[in-house]
Amino acid sequence: MQPGPKVLAYFLGNENLPITDTLLVSWLAVILLIIFAALVKRRLKMVPGRLQAGTEILLTFIVEQIESMMPGAGRKFIPFIGTIFMFVGIAMILGIIPGLVNPAGDINAALAMALMVFFYSQYLAIKKNGVGVYIKGFFEPIFLMFPMNVLGELAKPISHSFRLFGNVIGGGIVISLLYQFAPWLFPIPLHFWFDLFMGLVQVLIFGMIAISYISVAISD
Amino acid sequence: MININWTLFWNVINFLVLVYLLKRYLYQPLLEILDKRSAKIAGDLKAAEDSRAEALELKEKYEAEIGKARERAQEIIEMAEERGKERAREIIKAAKEEASRIREKNLEEIELAREEARRQLKEEVAAISLLVAGKYLQEQLQKEQQLKIIEKYINSLDRGKLGEL
Numbered sequence: 001m002q003p004g005p006k007v008l009a010y011f012l013g014n015e016n017l018p019i020t021d022t023l024l025v026s027w028l029a030v031i032l033l034i035i036f037a038a039l040v041k042r043r044l045k046m047v048p049g050r051l052q053a054g055t056e057i058l059l060t061f062i063v064e065q066i067e068s069m070m071p072g073a074g075r076k077f078i079p080f081i082g083t084i085f086m087f088v089g090i091a092m093i094l095g096i097i098p099g100l101v102n103p104a105g106d107i108n109a110a111l112a113m114a115l116m117v118f119f120y121s122q123y124l125a126i127k128k129n130g131v132g133v134y135i136k137g138f139f140e141p142i143f144l145m146f147p148m149n150v151l152g153e154l155a156k157p158i159s160h161s162f163r164l165f166g167n168v169i170g171g172g173i174v175i176s177l178l179y180q181f182a183p184w185l186f187p188i189p190l191h192f193w194f195d196l197f198m199g200l201v202q203v204l205i206f207g208m209i210a211i212s213y214i215s216v217a218i219s220d
Numbered sequence: 221m222i223n224i225n226w227t228l229f230w231n232v233i234n235f236l237v238l239v240y241l242l243k244r245y246l247y248q249p250l251l252e253i254l255d256k257r258s259a260k261i262a263g264d265l266k267a268a269e270d271s272r273a274e275a276l277e278l279k280e281k282y283e284a285e286i287g288k289a290r291e292r293a294q295e296i297i298e299m300a301e302e303r304g305k306e307r308a309r310e311i312i313k314a315a316k317e318e319a320s321r322i323r324e325k326n327l328e329e330i331e332l333a334r335e336e337a338r339r340q341l342k343e344e345v346a347a348i349s350l351l352v353a354g355k356y357l358q359e360q361l362q363k364e365q366q367l368k369i370i371e372k373y374i375n376s377l378d379r380g381k382l383g384e385l
Contacts, residue, residue, distance in 0.1 A: 004221035016226060023227045030238050037246035044253050046260065052250075059250055075251060079243035087238060103231075107222050112231030169221065 004169065005106040022106035029090045029103060058086075065208060069215040077214060080120060084113055085207045088164070092199030095168070096191050102199070105168040107161065114161035117210045121217035122153075128218050156213060164206045171198055 008024065011017035040055050048056060062082050063074035070077070088104055095102025103109040126134045138149040171194030178190060 004223070005227070011226075018225055018227060020227055023230055026231060026234050030234050033238060034241055034245070037242055041245050041249050044249055046253065046257055055246070055250060056254060059247065060254075078247050078251070079239050082247055083235065083239045083242050086242065087235065106227065106231075108224060108228040109231045111224065112228050113235055115228075116232065116235055 005101070005108070020106065020108075021101050022103045022109060025091070025094055025100050026103040026106075026109055028100075029087060029094055032094075033086055033090060062207070066211055069211050070218065073218075077211070080116075081207060081211055081214075084117070084210050085203060088113070088203045088206055089200065092168075092195060092203060095199065096195040102168050102172070102195065104164050104199075104202070105172055107165045110161035110165040110168075111157065113206075113210075114157035114164075117160060117213055118157040121213045124214060125217040160206070160209055160213070163209070164202055167198065167202045171195060 005020035005022040007018040007020050009019045011019055040051055043049055043052060045052065059078065059082060062085050063078055066077050066081055067074040091103040091109070094100050095105070122134075125137075129137075138146050138153075140149070175190055175194055
């Protein structure tokens, strides 16, 4: 048993540019989301159909999550935060399909998003208060705290990404173990438990943490 | 299991592309339509509220007009009643006057008739008295004549035909 992404091929034959199964599923997720967006957009009506109504509920839910931490900023951050929710969400759903792997089970995917959140929040912090205040913030409450503050900030994307990655990979490992012990009893309900339910909880957690990092960054 | 490599870069690209495309094709149109719907609902609600207020106003106006019309009708009825009573009074008064006039005229006529009757009676009585008197006188005269004739006859009898008896 070897959990984690498997290299399927190399981009242009370059061993430094591997193409993994999780990357392929990521692309699939992107393509599916784009098709989904196109479908929804094409059928947009004042009186919504089921698809539009469902999407509206999802989007309103995400906006509400953002608004709960950053009142009034829901519309501004919906593209970024909404994409995190939707991408990780569809990754979890694709993960339960036999033959496909969960892209969030690849640290590269989780870290990519966590780094985006990290850089975006740093950018917002600098944009809001200026470089001086931003740098000064690392010396609060006293200058001795500078290394701690820097480490604390750098730890954010690591803890953020590893939380998601660890949960997904951990669920996968537990299921793999149970497959070996009792293949005829556990797998299907457990798939739903670990991959779908726990997965969707992880989506919520991952998204909420992203929101909280951004809200901390733009707070005074 | 944990192997950070170039797929991280691909994932970043994935994510950025996805943010751009979803923003353009999903979030913006959907939020726009949500706003439009909110605006429409707010507009519709306002329009409904306006219509309701207008309807209420119209209702009050009509009710006020109906009230006024009722009052006017009542006034007209009262006026008509008053006029009717007035007219009735006039008619009764005229009738009474007419009746009294007729009665007086009748009384006059009766008086005249009575006078005429009295006059005629007087005349009649006078005539009858004369007639009776005349007859009486005539009778008296005739009696005297007859007595004279009888006496004459008797006297003749005495002279001529007495012997035969």
